Amino acid sequence: MKQSIVISVLGHDSPGLVKALSKLIVAYQGDWVESRMASLAGQFAGILRVELPSENVENFKNALTQAAQANELGLKVLFEESAGLLKLKAEKQLKIELIGQDQPGIVHRISSALADIQASVDELETEVIEASMSGERLFKASIRLHIANEVATTTIREVLEALANELIVDIELNDSHD
Numbered sequence: 023m024k025q026s027i028v029i030s031v032l033g034h035d036s037p038g039l040v041k042a043l044s045k046l047i048v049a050y051q052g053d054w055v056e057s058r059m060a061s062l063a064g065q066f067a068g069i070l071r072v073e074l075p076s077e078n079v080e081n082f083k084n085a086l087t088q089a090a091q092a093n094e095l096g097l098k099v100l101f102e103e104s105a106g107l108l109k110l111k112a113e114k115q116l117k118i119e120l121i122g123q124d125q126p127g128i129v130h131r132i133s134s135a136l137a138d139i140q141a142s143v144d145e146l147e148t149e150v151i152e153a154s155m156s157g158e159r160l161f162k163a164s165i166r167l168h169i170a171n172e173v174a175t176t177t178i179r180e181v182l183e184a185l186a187n188e189l190i191v192d193i194e195l196n197d198s199h200d
Contacts (some may be wrong), residue, residue, distance in 0.1 A: 024073045026055070026104040029086070033097035037064040042095050047072050050082040060144070066097070071104060088109075112171040115144070115198035117164070118182065122191025124150050124161040132163065135185045139178060141169040161191070166198050 031043070039098065051091070051186055052074040059068035083101055090099045120132070129148065145166040151175055153160050169178065179195060186193045 024053075024075050025074050025076045025079050026071060027083075028069065028071050028104045029101045030100040030102075031066070031070075031095075031097045033066055033095070035061045036063055036096060037137060039095065042089070043070075044192065046082070046086055046089065047074075050085070051075055052078070052080040055164045058133045064159055065167065072149075114171055115168050116141075116178070117166050117196045117198040118155065119194040120163040120165070120186075120191055121160055122186075122189055124159040125189070128161050128189060129163075131189060132185065135181055136150075136165075136167060137171055139169065139181050141167045141178075143167050171174070 031039075035069070038168075044054060052072045053073045055060070055073055057068060058171070059066070059070070080199035086095075086099055086101075090097050109194045122128075128159060143165060144164050145164075149162050151160050180195045182195055187192075
C-alpha cells in the first residue's frame with residue numbers, strides 16, 4: 023500500500039537540489055506526484071507530494087532528514103503525512119488575475135475579502151514589476167481558489183468589484199479548468 027507525504031523544503035539555492043531530492047525519492051521506490059518550487063532572493067523553496075510504499079516511509083524520512091542535517095542537500099525539511107487527494111464537497115474552482123499599483127497590505131486585504139466569502143486559496147503567485155511606461159511599481163497576483171457552489175458567482179463578483187475599487191486595481195475572475 024502506498025502512503026502520501028507532503029514535504030516542505032527551504033535552503034540556499036544551488037544546482038542539483040531537485041536532482042538530489044528526486045534521487046532519494048527513487049531510492050525508496052517513491053513517486054514524485056506533484057510540486058511547487060521556486061527560487062526567491064537566492065533561496066530555494068518548495069513543497070512536494072510523494073507517494074511511497076508504506077513500509078519505506080520511515081526509512082525515507084530518516085534518510086532525507088539525515089541528508090538535510092549533514093548539509094548534503096543544504097535544505098531544511100518538514101514532513102506531513104497526507105491522505106492524498108481528498109474528495110472535495112460541491113465546490114467550484116475559480117481563478118483571479120489582479121494587477122494594480124503596489125501598496126502595503128495588499129495581500130492581506132485580498133485574502134481577507136476571500137476569507138469573508140469562505141473561499142479557500144489553492145495557489146497564490148505574486149510579483150512586483152515596474153510598469154513599462156511610467157516605471158511605477160505594479161503588483162500582480164494570480165490566485166486559484168475553491169469555494170462552495172452555494173456561493174453565487176454574482177456575490178463573488180460584487181466582493182471583487184468592491185475590492186478592485188478600494189485598491190484601485192484591475193481584477194479578472196474566470197472558471198479554473200486545470
